[in-house]
Amino acid sequence: MHSPGYGGVATVPSWLRPPDNINDLLPGIWAQSVHRGDDGVLRVGGVSVDDIAAEFGTPAFVLDEADFRARAVAFKDAFAAAFQGNADVYYAGKAFLCTAVARWIAEDGLMLDTCSGGELAVALRAEVPPEKIALHGNNKLESEIDRAVAAGIGRIVIDSMIEIDRVAEAAQRHGVVQPVFIRVTVGVEAHTHEYVSTAHEDQKFGLSLAGGVAAEAISKVLANPALRLVGLHSHIGSQIFDTQGFEVAARRLLGLHASVEKNHGVVLPEIDLGGGYGIAYTSQHDPLEPKLLADQLADIVIRECRALEIAVPRVSIEPGRAIAGPSTFTLYRVGTLKDVTIDHGGVRRYVSVDGGMSDNIRTALYDADYSCTLASRGSDAPAALCRVVGKHCESGDIVVRDEFLPGDLAPGDLLAVPGTGAYCRSMASQYNHVPRPPVLAVRDGKVRVIVRRETEEDLLALDVD
């Protein structure tokens, strides 16, 4: 197969540059231990991807445990320092959760944000202390609320007027006073994809500040002796890179927080600013370090509290992607290659791998950009612009829309796609009856299966004859 080189391809995104050396890894995108060995093979946690693929097969999510935990601890330490110990970091389990991860989070001194009965079940099975667990969701089932209250979880974040009664009834049933937050829609247009933006008015989450529903909810919760209102919550969206949106959100939320003291004589002890901190998937993205983020948020909160003449409440944040995302790459094996003539006479090389939209839906769903590299060897071949696609029966089944890969890429080579630790395994499906990949945690030269590979038997076991 000839290599199309750069010239023969019609569409190259403006941010994508042909690499000086095709074997180099893009900086800031890979987990800390990932590097290319002298033999050209990618290594993580001291283990080569060849060995991982030989023992565990592909596709597989390969997670650098030390990287994941270092990011979790960096958030915890940065926020503790910036808020002088008056802050909590809730890891948002929706990004990726399994029993091992829940244990790491608890061991490393973080709290855990869950948003379904299933995530709560994982947290409880991992023996995360219930008071360190939060439950979110715009339509928590009564059974989920009941289980959360019975387990004694630390906070339920109320998302609708109807839910206030449901949580209060569960608290009465169990003879407890349930600590709750109220999720407030602060009307911020976060500069991110519409589907991951959550604080503008016309969407399903939260209770509107501008419309007065949030204030109504506050009165209703305060009037209910089965509930204890701990604070207000706002989450403006995901994959956000600057603190402007957080600043507006924090100011509006603190304004409402202050009005509770003024109107009800109640000082709420806490406030929750949600998550949403962006990570680098490609060279386009420039994320904020946890320390800078913590310092900037502390500055905003402390300044605003001073202006409002109120005490600084304890602050929570809920990062998911920024902890889990960079820790993991997906390891695929190349199956087929095809050069396809596209508009204007260009050529696009389609590289098909053994997974796809069932293990990474983000490209199809959000138009997300990823990068990738040839992982099983180095190469001196000239770069070819490629599109990495999956094996599903869907033309939108794209993993990496555009990437320069060595022109001698061949069936059997391993490709690694970085930044897949968040919202990939957790959003995986069994589309086309493709079993979901395992998650392998690598540390100090050892690989541990923390989520096993799904098998055809698992899938068939669901069918009833």
Ligand SMILES: Cc1ncc(COP(=O)(O)O)c(C=O)c1O
């Ligand atoms: C309420 C809430 N908290 C935290 C998160 C975590 O977001 P991210 O993974 O972008 O940090 C989300 C998801 O967007 C969320 O809805």
Ligand SMILES: N[C@@H](CCCC[NH3+])C(=O)O
């Ligand atoms: N799942 C989304 C983020 C939404 C998070 C939940 N509010 C993503 O992959 O980017």
